[in-house]
Amino acid sequence: MRFMIMHKLDENVPGAFTPGPEMIDAVDRFLREATDAGVLLSGEGLRPSSMDAKRITVRDGKTTVTDGPFAETKELIAGFVLIQVDGLAEATEWGHRYARLFGDIEIDIRRVTEAADLA
Secondary structure (H helix, E strand, C coil): CEEEEEEEEECCCCCCCCCCHHHHHHHHHHHHHHHHCCCEEEEEECCCCCCCCEEEEEECCEEEEEECCCCCCCEEEEEEEEEECCCHHHHHHHHHHHHCCCCCCCEEEEECCCHHHHC
16 A cells, blocks of 8 residues: 655744755655665655745636745645555554654655555
């Protein structure tokens, strides 16, 4: 099963989207550990909404495009890892390891919908 583990940051906090060398090293170690364990499919950080971001909203057939930054959004998904594991318990263990990289953080663990889930 594939799971996406996502972390959120408040882009109004100075430096939230610019990790220092210690954080970069910690994330790199985590990604190597997940790669060595054979569970990592992908892992990336995202830029703040002030950099190359758009939000497309469709309501009642009307499309609105909003340029970043998204001032009305306090927390945005700031990065993710995509893992392939045996189930939610194992994904949760990886989620704990991921969360410990950041200190005070909120993460979401979400199972990816597979084609077989839709049959």
